[in-house]
Amino acid sequence: MPEPSIAESSYAPCITACPVHTDTRELAELVTQGEYEKALELLLEANPFSSVCGRICHHPCEENCRRAKVDAPVGLMKLKRFIIEATRDYRISLMEKMLSLPNRKEKVAVIGSGPSGLTAAYDLAKMGFQVVVFERSKTPGGLLGNAIPRYRLPYAVVKEDIDNILSIGVELITEKTIGRDYTIDDLIKQGFRSVLLATGLSESSTLNIPGIDSKGIFLALPFLKTVLSSRPPVMGKRVVVIGGGNVAIDVARSARRLGAEKVNMVCLESRDEMPAWKWEVEEAREEAISIMNSWGPKAVFSENDEVKGLELKKCISVFGPNGRFNPQFDDSDTATVLADNVIIAIGQRGDLTCVRGSNVKINPGDRLECDPKTLSTSTKGVFTCGELLTGPASSVEAVRDGHRAAKAIAHYLETGDLLIQPLMELPALEELPDETAEKIKKLTPITIELLPAETRLKEFTEIERGFTEKEALEEARRCLACTTGALADEEKCAACLTCVRICPFDVATVEKTAVMPEEKCQACGLCAAECPAAAIALKRFGTNQMKEQLQGLLASIKDKMVIRPLIISYCCLFEVTSRKFISEKSESYKKSGIYRIMIPCIARLSVPDILSPFELGADGLTIIACSEGSCLYPTAEERLLGRIRQAKSVLEEVGVEGERIDYWKTEGSAEVSWTSFWEISRRKLHQIKRIGNKKP
């Protein structure tokens, strides 16, 4: 599992909640900057199943997003999907680059090509090991490839991730079943130094009730697999699905798409206890699927061995006092539900035939004997990961264990020892205090309408589209940039209280020196820009390096012919609606002497930042703010205007025209209005003599 990019005392909860600690906050920032490629690299570093997780992740990042307290969480999962979709070509070129990996002689066999197995394979291959993945099905991906319905996860998406993984040199052998076609011992004999069992929970559990053998009754996983095949099962009018988990929902919704008119889900749990994700339950309801909560199956009744319905008994409680699954029923309270088909989706279990013919031990409880800290089975060199290790889990958790398995195996192959890897918990940033939340500007989240239920029921096409670029940029802007706020240098701080007085969120306090509590700071940067001791910096984006950045920019054109007037333009990054505008057009503007520096909130510019361009040889400075009323930070604009006035008076004091500094607010689209602002500045500066005769 990759470490977060910056070591911090506490982390944004979107990062800590993510099983693979994806630096989601950084992703939002990179999207804002139009750095989609960098975002992709960061994403893949954490999660090779990013395409998949951009669609079906249970997104604990969003569940824990601190923005929820202000309005609604940031649509982080869809931002990830956007990154993937915006960088398809780049991803392919990345894969090509990664082929030239150092080779190591050790061979590793990975059994099972689900997200955990393939993640481990990917990591090991990146480390230079020779990895072969064995898959019993024709299609790799485990449940992703063989169970999850396509309306949720098109296969092309799964393939994107898998192709990526395979492209770096992972070998895949399909339609070979362990324990039947070959054994662990065979692999060891063939020279595999380590074997990773990642076969998951591939078998559906069944029920032991009267009539369960009747025709028209299916188990969930075989059912879903058939749904994906070229010959999907034919459904009767009435279908009953037993179970309340995510698989049950998949089954129910698939049944609807296969023509079942009335689908009833029967589950032991109450509505609140249902293990399925809430949004899945909601979408199922939209598709006219009824859910009968707190009922358990008592018997199947059939006619001529054909299922006709299900007798139910009331479930009083699902869990025992210790929280364990221990359902209690009231046998006197019964009901019946008619059904042409019954599909059992009450859970999955592992297929332990994989260890057949080896000395890998199985527990009396019919589970693989393994150490959750070292991921080792009872046999040295044989490891396990994924659901076989953890029990039912989400894809992203599978990815996490894949990373851990790769580490464990690499360590083993290098040292012969087991690596103890407890699950890493990162300290999360405290909750957003109410008084701070109140001061934060509310921004309506970008929501993507699902296809209408009647349309989506007609086929298995994906029901939700991804963000457009404009939407992604807008949504990324909603990120509160947790933990990237202001930090005061105790050595320099004079406790002057300027920060305390100007902080629009009442965050800063002065104890002995200034303190900006992380859980409150909104990283607006006003205090950093106004600090008279230059003691405050933003942890992520400050303007402290602005001068160096300008120097670099101007140095890059030093030897070329400099177009005059030379204008530096500080522009509010948040106004940009397409990355094309940041990259492509700036080239053409450079040719006309306009150099653009995009800043996430130009209110962060200090007086020295405003003066620097002139010092470095620019003729003019055009500052372009976001459009009226769109600034995220109260008072930011007036503060900036004050600093611009100050800078102008400094210029005037040394005999340089203050009118060389222009300030504009974006009107309408940046693409249109900015170019006209630049044109105005350019024309004006044509009338004014250059500041000196030297070249920048």
Added chain:
Amino acid sequence: MIVAERKPLNEIKSFVENYKKILIVGCGTCTTVCLAGGETEVKVVASGLRIGFLKEDKEIEILEDCATRQCEPEFVTEIVERVKKEGVEAVLSLGCGVGVNFMADKLETIPVFPGVNTEFFGAAVEPGVWVEMCAGCGNCILHLTGGICPIARCSKSILNGPCGGSKDGKCEISPDVDCGWNLIVERMKKMGTLQRLEEILPPRDWSTSHHGGPRRVIREEIVSLSQEGGESTKAKEAAKEKESGR
């Protein structure tokens, strides 16, 4: 705190324009807090001067630094060393007048120019507004005037005010200036001590103020701990002199 205000850059520029290498030194204490001469202002002044010199095609190297306090030998030594090591020809101090004096004393032959005008001892009554509250007169009488200093806050520094120029709580010199004696009266009224103003305060002894000549404060127990020789010995002698009643 000592309150200062940066000098206009054209004036500053005229001080330093004939040198090739100058060092601008901010002060991390009072002038930082009153936004006149902290590290950020050093950057602003440096930037402004560079732009001004660029305009005149002058090549002057401008270095930037900031002392924690320009009024302490330990902090100033670092600056002095840098000046000597790097061949700085002139220093522009953004500290108060004390800093300028003190650095000039230490630098001897290298000129130190004042980059700020030192104004007064004051308080920040609201962000961006500082008001004079103490005149440093060496003989505090605030216990007699409700905690409001007539020396610093009355335009005429009178001890038996208010004069006839008080109007609507403001001083006769400007409607922007509070009448110090009006403040005193209002405060003492609130405190229920107004009758104390019946007493005529006699002419005061200004010898404790600057009128008595340049002043010094000596903490003998600290002085005696310092090494013998130089300033400390002189200080000790002065302390003895003071004790013996001049």
Added chain:
Amino acid sequence: MEPKILKSESNLERVLSNGHFAVTVEIGPPMDCNAEIVLEKARLLKGLADAFNITDNQTGVVRLSSIASAVLIISEGLEPVMQMTCRDRNRLAIQSDILGAAALGIRNCLCIVGDHQSFGAAGKMKGHPGAKNVYDIDSIQLVSALKGMRDEGVQQGGDSLEKRPPFFIGAAWTPLGDPIEIRPLRLKKKIEAGADFIQTQGVFDIGEFKKQMKIIVDMGLHECTAILAGIIVPKNLGMLKYMNSSVAGVSIPESLIKRMEQARLKAGDDKKQAKKNQAEEGIRITVELIKQVQEIPGIRGVHIQAIEWEHRVPEILRRAGLIPRPVFPKKGG
């Protein structure tokens, strides 16, 4: 009435101690060294008042000095009230000037703190707003110092004087200045310090002034000093309005402003007539004010300030019935 033992050799003191309603008139020295201007004003006003105040660089404007001007009017047979401010002199210079003034025959001294030097820059006047002021001692301390010199024969610092300056000591009082509740206390302090007479800031609001005087009388202060009510002669509407808005301690009732307005309006577009009308109304108001303050218990005289309008003073005094002034044989008491 049996004359009391006098403190000084002042005519003003004698007038007051004989129970007369005293009249003092202000004379402003010129901004150059033209003695003739002072002398001319002296000739114009001779015999019309008991003493004549000579201002001391009034409003922070450099003028012919008050000592010199005072000596000039003595030469014309008038008795001066030398004004002495604390703005321009420290205690050394003040005492030195007082001794000099006494030696030159000046017998009245009005002790005032003095307008701030920033006043000198007004209208077209540049003044000396950048001057360093002194204010070593304040007006109360000055009264006290002067009393010490006269009655104890000591300088403020404690050194003794062989010959004491025989001054009748005056102080100014702004009865309606802010904060108003402190004003009686201020008067009390001035009296305690040694003020023999008081000249007040110009009074227009008779009602308010009466109230304040009632307090003074209740405190018994009127018996400890002689209070002369200040009367400023309003020349026109502009001056009234300016004083109302800008001069501390002066508030002008709306009715007086209306009267002046009416006087101006009556002349229509005739500017010359308007000026004349306003001047006449101003004098009428002045005379009324004098008569009104005469009726207020505790008021023992008037101090008339006709700024650069001294030539209208005779008419005012005549109409107010304050002429002729009492005359005493020289070297009495």
